[in-house]
Amino acid sequence: MNRTDANALDWASVSWVAAERTPATLRAWALSRGGTVLAKVESGEGLGATDDLAAALDRLLPGRPADVPVLVSGAGQMPAPAVPCKPPLRDAAQAAQGLLRLPGVAQQKPVDLLEGEETRVAGFVALNPRFDGVLCLPGPRQTRWVHVSAGEIVSFRSFLTGALFAMLRDLEGLAGDWDEAAFLEAVDHAMGRPAGVAGDLATVLAELRLAGLDPAAASSRALGLLLGMELAAAKPYWLGQSVALVDEANAARPWHAALAAQAVPVVLADGTRLALEGLKAAYKGT
Amino acid sequence: MNRTDANALDWASVSWVAAERTPATLRAWALSRGGTVLAKVESGEGLGATDDLAAALDRLLPGRPADVPVLVSGAGQMPAPAVPCKPPLRDAAQAAQGLLRLPGVAQQKPVDLLEGEETRVAGFVALNPRFDGVLCLPGPRQTRWVHVSAGEIVSFRSFLTGALFAMLRDLEGLAGDWDEAAFLEAVDHAMGRPAGVAGDLATVLAELRLAGLDPAAASSRALGLLLGMELAAAKPYWLGQSVALVDEANAARPWHAALAAQAVPVVLADGTRLALEGLKAAYKGT
Numbered sequence: 001m002n003r004t005d006a007n008a009l010d011w012a013s014v015s016w017v018a019a020e021r022t023p024a025t026l027r028a029w030a031l032s033r034g035g036t037v038l039a040k041v042e043s044g045e046g047l048g049a050t051d052d053l054a055a056a057l058d059r060l061l062p063g064r065p066a067d068v069p070v071l072v073s074g075a076g077q078m079p080a081p082a083v084p085c086k087p088p089l090r091d092a093a094q095a096a097q098g099l100l101r102l103p104g105v106a107q108q109k110p111v112d113l114l115e116g117e118e119t120r121v122a123g124f125v126a127l128n129p130r131f132d133g134v135l136c137l138p139g140p141r142q143t144r145w146v147h148v149s150a151g152e153i154v155s156f157r158s159f160l161t162g163a164l165f166a167m168l169r170d171l172e173g174l175a176g177d178w179d180e181a182a183f184l185e186a187v188d189h190a191m192g193r194p195a196g197v198a199g200d201l202a203t204v205l206a207e208l209r210l211a212g213l214d215p216a217a218a219s220s221r222a223l224g225l226l227l228g229m230e231l232a233a234a235k236p237y238w239l240g241q242s243v244a245l246v247d248e249a250n251a252a253r254p255w256h257a258a259l260a261a262q263a264v265p266v267v268l269a270d271g272t273r274l275a276l277e278g279l280k281a282a283y284k285g286t
Numbered sequence: 287m288n289r290t291d292a293n294a295l296d297w298a299s300v301s302w303v304a305a306e307r308t309p310a311t312l313r314a315w316a317l318s319r320g321g322t323v324l325a326k327v328e329s330g331e332g333l334g335a336t337d338d339l340a341a342a343l344d345r346l347l348p349g350r351p352a353d354v355p356v357l358v359s360g361a362g363q364m365p366a367p368a369v370p371c372k373p374p375l376r377d378a379a380q381a382a383q384g385l386l387r388l389p390g391v392a393q394q395k396p397v398d399l400l401e402g403e404e405t406r407v408a409g410f411v412a413l414n415p416r417f418d419g420v421l422c423l424p425g426p427r428q429t430r431w432v433h434v435s436a437g438e439i440v441s442f443r444s445f446l447t448g449a450l451f452a453m454l455r456d457l458e459g460l461a462g463d464w465d466e467a468a469f470l471e472a473v474d475h476a477m478g479r480p481a482g483v484a485g486d487l488a489t490v491l492a493e494l495r496l497a498g499l500d501p502a503a504a505s506s507r508a509l510g511l512l513l514g515m516e517l518a519a520a521k522p523y524w525l526g527q528s529v530a531l532v533d534e535a536n537a538a539r540p541w542h543a544a545l546a547a548q549a550v551p552v553v554l555a556d557g558t559r560l561a562l563e564g565l566k567a568a569y570k571g572t
Contacts, residue, residue: 110485111493142488158488160454167453168446194481195518199396202428202444207397232481 009039014068017061018279020116020272021074023047023141026056028070029276037276047074054099066098071283073102073275074116102282105153112158117144120246120271123278125151133242136259137271138162138252143230145237157237159230165223172205176216180257183220183227187258190228197229227258238264246271295325300354303347304565306402306558307360309333309427312342314356315562323562333360340385352384357569359388359561360402388568391439398444403430406532406557409564411437419528422545423557424448424538429516431523443523445516451509458491462502466543469506469513473544476514483515513544524550532557 009030019028027042045056057070064070104115114121117137124135129151137144141163146156168174190197204221207213231238243264245252248271259266295316305314313328331342343356350356390401400407403423410421415437423430427449432442454460476483490507493499517524529550531538534557545552 106496110489111497112489113492113496157485158492159484160487160491161484163457164450164453164484167450167457171449171453195515197483197519198445198447198450198512198515199443199519201446203396203398205446206399206444210392210399211397226484229481229484233483233485 009063011063011065011068014038014064016068016283017064017070018276018283019057019060019070019072019074020119020275020279021046021053021056021072022116023139026053026060027272027275028057028060029279030061031280035280053101057099069098069100071100071102071279073119073279073282102279105156107156110157112156114144114146114153114156116275117146118153119278119282120274121146121148121153121278122281123274123276124148124244124246124269126277126281127274128244131242131244133244134237135244135246135269136238136252136255137246138255140166140251143234143255145234147237147241157234159234161226161230165226168201168222168226169219172208172218174208174215174219174222176214176219178253179214179217179220182217183224183254184257184261186221186224187228187231187261190225191232194229194232197225200225223254224258227254231258231262238262243267244269246274248272295349297349297351297354300324300350302354302569303350303356304562304569305343305346305356305358305360306405306561306565307332307339307358308402309425312339312346313558313561314343314346315565316347317566321566339387343385355384355386357386357388357565359405359565359568388565391442393442396443398442400430400432400439400442402561403432404439405564405568406560407432407434407439407564408567409560409562410434410530410532410555412563412567413560414530417528417530419530420523421530421532421555422524422538422541423532424541426452426537429520429541431520433523433527443520445520447512447516451512454487454508454512455505458494458504460494460501460505460508462500462505464539465500465503465506468503469510469540470543470547472507472510473514473517473547476511477518480515480518483511486511509540510544513540517544517548524548529553530555532560534558 013032014030015033017028017030024046025042026045029037030039032038041060043060050056102119104113105118106113120137121135125131125148132149135146135148137146139162142158143161144156144158147154190200201222204218208215208218238259243259244267245255246269256266299318300316301319303314303316310332311328312331315323316325318324327346329346336342339358388405390399391404392399406423407421411417411434418435421432421434423432425448428444429447430442430444433440476486487508490504494501494504524545529545530553531541532555542552
């Protein structure tokens with residue numbers, strides 16, 4: 001997975017390391033004092049693979065001198081108690097090892113949390129300081145809808161869409177190509193009658209068994225139903241709003257198609273780039 | 287799991303064997319010509335454990351003579367094309383081995399299927415021939431709501447509540463005692479706003495992480511949200527209806543509490559007994 005081999009890296013020229021942990025991956029950028037990316041490395045040791053972040057970083061960054069600090073955002077950090085867009089930085093217990101963990105962001109009402117997405121939001125704000133609107137950040141487990149105004153997070157809301165779909169897909173062996181027509185029809189159906197989704201999912205599985213429904217269509221319909229339920233509940237976040245959709249490896253494509261079908265103007269942003277920009281902005285603030 | 291040891295069984299007195307396969311278990315009753323249960327055995331080789339039903343039955347019933355037929359209902363049989371309450375019986379390919387598989391029941395609109403529940407329904411009808419109303423059969427994967435009139439299945443609808451809850455519970459490590467107050471509040475909340483369930487589930491998980499929510503309350507609330515969504519969509523099945531709730535090992539308790547809170551009069555029926563009665567009724571018809 002390494003785009004650049006960390007073993008070949010001249011650590012003497014590295015000023016600090018920006019790192020992001022997601023549920024599935026751990027990625028890091030070695031940066032010069034001027035902010036140039038000298039190396040980018042990635043491993044599968046995300047939150048799901050290990051609890052020991054320090055050890056996973058050591059494996060990802062062999063030979064890193066102790067005086068090259070790593071600033072890491074992402075899943076598994078205890079969040080800050082408030083909702084600042086620029087969260088407090090240093091974790092005293094870890095700072096001695098040169099490991100600075102960015103906490104997530106906690107919200108009181110409704111209780112909710114961001115675990116790394118706040119850093120991507122900060123990166124987007126750094127690149128688009130005048131942005132007033134909503135960021136939609138689909139993830140492998142949760143989608144986060146984040147309302148941003150005047151450079152601050154105003155409120156946010158998480159939906160378990162990704163996790164529910166992944167569980168269904170694994171349980172029922174749903175797989176196959178993307179069927180956009182089936183997907184969009186299901187989104188539309190679920191938005192109109194979101195209460196029926198648990199029954200409509202059972203219908204998809206029954207059609208797969210009985211009526212020879214194509215597995216690709218079944219998979220796309222199941223995601224469409226779950227995403228339609230999400231869009232119905234997240235309506236205050238996208239209706240009449242300027243929406244920036246944060247993509248990574250084309251995973252946001254279903255959200256893009258569904259929002260386009262609702263005639264919502266959507267700007268696409270690259271999640272990995274936002275993470276790096278957010279980490280840079282946070283490092284400046286340390 | 288054997289309640290009676292099949293090895294100690296005098297096969298000479300056994301006329302036939304009634305068996306039921308569920309997603310989790312395989313159980314069988316050895317019956318005399320007069321219908322007396324001579325032995326009851328059970329193993330974990332349900333649909334999830336093996337595809338080879340014949341081999342699993344051989345392991346469950348060692349020493350069974352080839353001329354003692356086994357009539358089996360349950361998950362994994364290809365269903366009949368129509369919606370009869372007394373489905374056709376013999377599977378020609380298997381009959382030679384003394385294995386008679388009861389097919390499930392298929393419905394065309396909406397596409398749906400019963401996979402063993404139809405035999406429990408037939409058992410209920412055999413015991414309550416005048417029943418006109420709805421059977422609710424919660425299962426580890428799906429809940430089936432079945433409208434019965436004049437001894438026939440009129441229509442039915444499946445909901446993926448059990449599977450979704452099991453996946454969430456495993457994913458998030460939800461566990462603990464039953465918290466009925468938290469459960470009922472969540473049912474009520476979700477019935478009023480079923481579209482919000484994917485977001486409300488995310489709130490439960492966030493409160494578990496951030497606000498010190500008791501895991502028992504979290505688990506009960508998550509099930510309450512999913513069950514509230516089911517009840518909202520299944521309303522035509524229970525509103526103003528006479529409902530028989532088919533229980534097994536107290537698994538239907540949440541449905542009982544939720545329906546009682548809606549002031550729905552509910553009769554409890556023992557699922558395992560209904561399976562045996564349904565198999566007996568079907569065997570008479572062979």
